[in-house]
Amino acid sequence: MVNERVKKLRDIMLKNNLDAYIVYSFDPHSSEYVSERWKGRAWISGFTGSAGTIVVLKDKAGLWTDGRYFIQAEKQLKNSGIDLYKMAIPGFPTYEEWIYDNLDKDAKIGVDGEVLNVKTNKELCETFSKKNIEIKYMDLLNDIWQDRPSIPMNEVYKHEIKYAGKSRQKKIEILREYISKKESDYYIISTLDDIAWTLNLRGSDISYSPVAISYLLISKSKTVLYIHNNKLNNELVSSLKKDKILIKNYDTIFEDLGEISKTDSILINEESINVKIKNSINAKTKNTKNYIAFLKSVKDDIELENQKKCLIRDGASLVRFLHWVDTNVKSETLTEINVNEKLYSIRKDDSKFVDESFASIIGYKEHGALMHYSANEETCYKLKPEGMLLVDSGGLYLDGTSDITRTFSLGEVSDKERTDFTLVLKGVINLTKAVFLEGTIGANLDILARKPMWDNGIDYKCGTGHGIGYFLNVHEGPQRISRDLINVKLEEGMVLSNEPGIYREGQYGIRIENTIVVVPYKESEFGKFYKFETISYAPIDIRLIKSELLTEGEREWINSYHNDVYKKLSPLLNKKENKWLKNMTKEI
Amino acid sequence: MVNERVKKLRDIMLKNNLDAYIVYSFDPHSSEYVSERWKGRAWISGFTGSAGTIVVLKDKAGLWTDGRYFIQAEKQLKNSGIDLYKMAIPGFPTYEEWIYDNLDKDAKIGVDGEVLNVKTNKELCETFSKKNIEIKYMDLLNDIWQDRPSIPMNEVYKHEIKYAGKSRQKKIEILREYISKKESDYYIISTLDDIAWTLNLRGSDISYSPVAISYLLISKSKTVLYIHNNKLNNELVSSLKKDKILIKNYDTIFEDLGEISKTDSILINEESINVKIKNSINAKTKNTKNYIAFLKSVKDDIELENQKKCLIRDGASLVRFLHWVDTNVKSETLTEINVNEKLYSIRKDDSKFVDESFASIIGYKEHGALMHYSANEETCYKLKPEGMLLVDSGGLYLDGTSDITRTFSLGEVSDKERTDFTLVLKGVINLTKAVFLEGTIGANLDILARKPMWDNGIDYKCGTGHGIGYFLNVHEGPQRISRDLINVKLEEGMVLSNEPGIYREGQYGIRIENTIVVVPYKESEFGKFYKFETISYAPIDIRLIKSELLTEGEREWINSYHNDVYKKLSPLLNKKENKWLKNMTKEI
Structure with missing residues (x-):
């Protein structure tokens, strides 16, 4: 028996000429906790643990999760047609090995590039290149998950200076110095707590994490916050404008990045920036440690x-x-x-x-x-x-x-x-x-x-x-x-x-x-x-x-x-x- | 005032169209202690500390050494025309930075590739490539150091099995398994203690280190020890032959490596293998950790x-x-x-x-x-x-x-x-x-x-x-x-x-x-x-x-x-x- 959702995924994989599809448990911002919109792995498999990766092939499917969840996963995967692969247990392949072994040469794998970080993507590409297996970046869940929750749209508020200590201008100044030191022109930040810290903003888009879904792009002269603008009240908008922070809609970042000159250089942290962001850039990118994480620590x-x-x-x-x-x-x-x-x-x-x-x-x-x-x-x-x-x-x-x-x-x-x-x-x-x-x-x-x-x-x-x-x-x-x-x-x-x-x-x-x-x-x-x-x-x-x-x-x-x-x-x-x-x- | 030896080096640098020459304190085998033959840095500068690098430019020269030797170096470099650069002390450039800053675009640097390891060489090349500075591998000291000590020719003896524990056949077998595991065909070893350990041999070419100057090449079917054969007595020769170990002259390794098929793969440890060895290889090389170091530890x-x-x-x-x-x-x-x-x-x-x-x-x-x-x-x-x-x-x-x-x-x-x-x-x-x-x-x-x-x-x-x-x-x-x-x-x-x-x-x-x-x-x-x-x-x-x-x-x-x-x-x-x-x- 195979669950209906996996079946639907296979149908659409077929239409897209894919031999495999990977469903991760990440959001576009490498968050520890993710909002309901990005719980696609739980949606398709029924397995609700906090960590796990699903791989669906044409004829079989697997879930990879760690020791905390073996018992729960076995129960929740019953009759789903998805087999449990125990991570870090001898005898079980990793999901990469399993895909590699099960696919033929020249096969095609699909994955949502928006939830896959650049570093992991590089590793996958290297592994699969030996069999000339190609990765296609597409979010197939979107087409089959009809009542998929939308991106949370909760209000954002300022973290008052009496609590925050340093002003956002000061923090942006420090980041501009870093951009200069790294001989770059831009710094793109996708981790939500780092954005919240930099701009002295807080939100509630994610449980247990007072942050708002957004991207931040800093150049030597401009700062742009990409966020659904209905999250910001007028007062906050004017306060950000006063500090010379441009507010643009969340989705426009991809286009904006595409327009940055090829000769410019953008700092990205490959462990957190997602592939969709990376692939929208025509300029040079330079991998950097997550510098804000160091600052705010x-x-x-x-x-x-x-x-x-x-x-x-x-x-x-x-x-x-x-x-x-x-x-x-x-x-x-x-x-x-x-x-x-x-x-x-x-x-x-x-x-x-x-x-x-x-x-x-x-x-x-x-x-x-x-x-x-x-x-x-x-x-x-x-x-x-x-x-x-x-x-x-x-x-x-x-x-x-x-x-x-x-x-x-x-x-x-x-x-x-x-x-x-x-x-x-x-x-x-x-x-x-x-x-x-x-x-x-x-x-x-x-x-x-x-x-x-x-x-x-x-x-x-x-x-x-x-x-x-x-x-x-x-x-x-x-x-x-x-x-x-x-x-x-x-x-x-x-x-x-x-x-x-x-x-x-x-x-x-x-x-x-x-x-x-x-x-x-x-x-x-x-x-x-x-x-x-x-x-x-x-x-x-x-x-x-x-x-x-x-x-x-x-x-x-x-x-x-x-x-x-x-x-x-x-x-x-x-x-x-x-x-x-x-x-x-x-x-x- | 400039010492005579530096002067002579500059003359010969000129003949070879070199703008800089680096003299290291290493031997071809990345040994901690080196024999007299490779004490060229002491010979040219008069500085006898255990660590230091000399760089000679057309118009100036420098020694880089660490805190143990600042006082000694100052004394020994007096009137030599060589300036002391203190390593790890703020305000002093590294020798790489100093060369980079002092040379023009398209300049040429000479260094003896036989005493430079592949890893350091890669780093140098990367640094210097930004100014299109080229490294030429040549041992200029040889031409000006008339009474240069020759390679030590001390006798080699076997480390008896009652002391050594494992036989050399057993050890070679383990190394062959490693070559297979790494999907390679050869393993070239240049570190003298690792060679001594593998073959249960000891020597006395270097003070404080019971080893003999040699190289070891292991393939799936052959083992070749490259060593000056006057170091081995007849008994040892037959014992090695009995164990199917070929003995060839020390210098013939370069030619032999050159003859290995381009489609074969050779394991090298880039931190210890020297550039001359590397450059004599036409086959593919794969960097490996020093596996013998792990085994013998x-x-x-x-x-x-x-x-x-x-x-x-x-x-x-x-x-x-x-x-x-x-x-x-x-x-x-x-x-x-x-x-x-x-x-x-x-x-x-x-x-x-x-x-x-x-x-x-x-x-x-x-x-x-x-x-x-x-x-x-x-x-x-x-x-x-x-x-x-x-x-x-x-x-x-x-x-x-x-x-x-x-x-x-x-x-x-x-x-x-x-x-x-x-x-x-x-x-x-x-x-x-x-x-x-x-x-x-x-x-x-x-x-x-x-x-x-x-x-x-x-x-x-x-x-x-x-x-x-x-x-x-x-x-x-x-x-x-x-x-x-x-x-x-x-x-x-x-x-x-x-x-x-x-x-x-x-x-x-x-x-x-x-x-x-x-x-x-x-x-x-x-x-x-x-x-x-x-x-x-x-x-x-x-x-x-x-x-x-x-x-x-x-x-x-x-x-x-x-x-x-x-x-x-x-x-x-x-x-x-x-x-x-x-x-x-x-x-x-």
């Missing part, structure tokens, strides 16, 4: 000051929530889903709250071991006064972005759970206390967080920390703390998460996550040294700590941290909450 | 067993030496030079000793702060019963290579010296005790050694550890422990140095260096974990340790290590030495 004083205030309020919200769970778990019917709703409603009370910064991960008992768990009616657990609850959540606020995880005890827990919790805490403290020389990258520091686990033959299968946007995406590059060789130096003002964990499949999961910022430590004849400052405030469950496993220094750290937590949060809490917090932050 | 059981025995004997030699210094420093006239001679003579007593593995670094007081110090008559210090002596030395033995550093007290030392020594020791222990998951690279581990220093605002300006050859070069790739992003996973059987330090300019230097090997630790549901085993044995001066700065675990480590040192070395020492060692390894 280093937060200035105003951004940091706001972010710190924001995380104190967010911490108070989390304490209100934790107190509420702790008080009601015995008497009320609490579930993974309804506590999530409660957490959202508490955060929403904050006047600067805009949205969640990601879908909360609230996992009770063994659900805590699923790193990207999201409860649904089928899987949802009722909470009982026993075991551990993992809560990983965050908010987007006008003055910052939060991302914090606490794992806390609902009642009796095992000795092993407490040992593991203490190891994770040791990892958090180890990384927090790092001192590092200028030039250090995340891959140099990762082991500090992992060491207490590794010493015990335990590992967590994810990175230790990611960059965090400022009232922007909760996952932001280019910096990162992990074993991976990402050559990005940690610089003063960079904000990161610090989130080691232990995940025991079928048993429980523990993660403790704080937000940290790179600050100066000392300068000597040997160089400039940095350290981290923790700017998340919420109690780390002392009932789960085996104090005897901590060193004196670690004990001092947790006591001093809890002292800060109480001092910063108590003014924002009521009497009952304060009493509870006092007890949760007492010395150990 | 993982020592097998026989190699490790020998290496361990070797380091015990070498440790006993070092103890004999340390005891002798400690006993005689008050009564005898000891100098940096004569203790070096003593150390050499002690090591030489070992029947398996072949050569030093590098020029010993013996630095008293502030000389210890010079990382690559080598005493000469001018600089040599007399030792007094006070302060610290740094001794970094090693030997090449038939059954292994040693590289060990001990810094020890000759009498009174300051509190600061003892604090620094203890920090360095903590760094050594920290790295030694590392537990790490499969896939970990050196850049992930480096901070463990550096942490005690960084926490105190101190850094050492070098890596923490390098690979060590097995009766081969003391510095061996591809693995390394440093902050650098070198993507080489640490694998079971890899041997490395562990050598943090503190270098206080004008005051003193401290380094403690052990040899460590990667061994399995445990396997769990989270993966395979490794740890290090220390295989160097010599006392770490407890008189310099501030025990109160050590954790309980660190104290346990040093006591247990010293217990091992005594157990392993005492059977090899006389009564007096044993008494001394007992005292030097007592519990702290």
Whole structure:
């Protein structure tokens, strides 16, 4: 049996003389989360995981997805005629290998060039050239997906200068210097958070990401924002015009790019710019790193000051929530889903709250071991006064972005759970206390967080920390703390998460996550040294700590941290909450 | 004033229509140490440091060297007409930039293609192409350097199978599999230690490196060793012939390569193969990593067993030496030079000793702060019963290579010296005790050694550890422990140095260096974990340790290590030495 949509796709492939068609899960802007319009992979296959690629051939079809989704994909692909290919599992080909092996010489593949980045496209072309297989760029889904959602048209608003720190003129000036330095004439930017940052604009076209679908083209003398203009109110239009920013309709970028003189040079970041953009350019292009990502990763004083205030309020919200769970778990019917709703409603009370910064991960008992768990009616657990609850959540606020995880005890827990919790805490403290020389990258520091686990033959299968946007995406590059060789130096003002964990499949999961910022430590004849400052405030469950496993220094750290937590949060809490917090932050 | 040799070079440049000539410090085999024949840079400039590049233009000339040699170079270049350009110092151009800026369009540069690797050559060509500057490959030194030393012609001998572990047939078989895997027909190898390893041969053409000048060409059916055949005795010739290895004269490789069919494909490592080799090839070439470097970095059981025995004997030699210094420093006239001679003579007593593995670094007081110090008559210090002596030395033995550093007290030392020594020791222990998951690279581990220093605002300006050859070069790739992003996973059987330090300019230097090997630790549901085993044995001066700065675990480590040192070395020492060692390894 084959699903109807795949059948329709095959019909139209035939009309277009295509032997294969690839459906990705990307949007034209290389966004982490995509709006409904670009969920074509889910539409055609029924598989709703966050990552996956579909390839349809004339006689068979496959889905490629990663370990998080094997079980879900098998279920959702049943009777679809689409086979599951497990990524990174020995014995399964990659989708490129599979296409290469299954197609004859001179075959033709179709793909929507608007959602394929230049770098991936180059790799595909190189692979397929050996069989003279050609790629045709066409969006076939558009012809068969009749109720396809349109591009979101939500309102755009300005990110006020009191929050944003630097003006858009200043930022554009910096980018023009970069264009000059790179001996180029234009810089085309398609990543939505980079556009939002540059122009001090925010939007809500994508869940969890306060951005608007748009392109930005900067030359030495002009700045053009390509956006559906019904998204901008008059005030914003005049403010942008005042700053000499031209506003043109979203779709006109392709024509405009085509008109740039062949002798001019345009900077593009090949990892994010899509093929449709690239192919509309007649001028020379120069590949560049995503320079704005570097600029915006280093937060200035105003951004940091706001972010710190924001995380104190967010911490108070989390304490209100934790107190509420702790008080009601015995008497009320609490579930993974309804506590999530409660957490959202508490955060929403904050006047600067805009949205969640990601879908909360609230996992009770063994659900805590699923790193990207999201409860649904089928899987949802009722909470009982026993075991551990993992809560990983965050908010987007006008003055910052939060991302914090606490794992806390609902009642009796095992000795092993407490040992593991203490190891994770040791990892958090180890990384927090790092001192590092200028030039250090995340891959140099990762082991500090992992060491207490590794010493015990335990590992967590994810990175230790990611960059965090400022009232922007909760996952932001280019910096990162992990074993991976990402050559990005940690610089003063960079904000990161610090989130080691232990995940025991079928048993429980523990993660403790704080937000940290790179600050100066000392300068000597040997160089400039940095350290981290923790700017998340919420109690780390002392009932789960085996104090005897901590060193004196670690004990001092947790006591001093809890002292800060109480001092910063108590003014924002009521009497009952304060009493509870006092007890949760007492010395150990 | 201009030195005569530069003048002569300019004359001959003129005859050849060259506007510039580059003199490198390399040999045709990308060796770390080069034989006298290829010390043309020293010959023409008078500058004898281990690294440097000379560029001669029609009207000026420059030397580029690094921070180790600024003072020496200034002295040695006086009145030579060659200006010093300091590498990695802001304000100084690189030699490429300098050539580019000083030459006109269409200029011609000469360089000996036999000592320039393909990769560097590509980079030069790309840089210079913008001005249409052409590179001509010719060895002009040959014409003006009348008493130029010839290629060394020292005897080659076999590395016996009881030491070598794997037979040369087995190794060639592995390489043939690699050639097939890479869909190639030939593999040309020019790096001398890789050739020595592959064929289980050793030589002595280069100081500190038991290798012979040669090339190796492997195809699916043939193996050809290109070497001056007077280096091989009859027995060796027949043994090689028995193993189906053709022996041809060193210089005939160029012709042979030229005769390989154009449709065939030859693997070359562009970072080590020289341009003359490359240019003699008409067939296709494919760039490959240095695969033999990977193979030989993982020592097998026989190699490790020998290496361990070797380091015990070498440790006993070092103890004999340390005891002798400690006993005689008050009564005898000891100098940096004569203790070096003593150390050499002690090591030489070992029947398996072949050569030093590098020029010993013996630095008293502030000389210890010079990382690559080598005493000469001018600089040599007399030792007094006070302060610290740094001794970094090693030997090449038939059954292994040693590289060990001990810094020890000759009498009174300051509190600061003892604090620094203890920090360095903590760094050594920290790295030694590392537990790490499969896939970990050196850049992930480096901070463990550096942490005690960084926490105190101190850094050492070098890596923490390098690979060590097995009766081969003391510095061996591809693995390394440093902050650098070198993507080489640490694998079971890899041997490395562990050598943090503190270098206080004008005051003193401290380094403690052990040899460590990667061994399995445990396997769990989270993966395979490794740890290090220390295989160097010599006392770490407890008189310099501030025990109160050590954790309980660190104290346990040093006591247990010293217990091992005594157990392993005492059977090899006389009564007096044993008494001394007992005292030097007592519990702290």
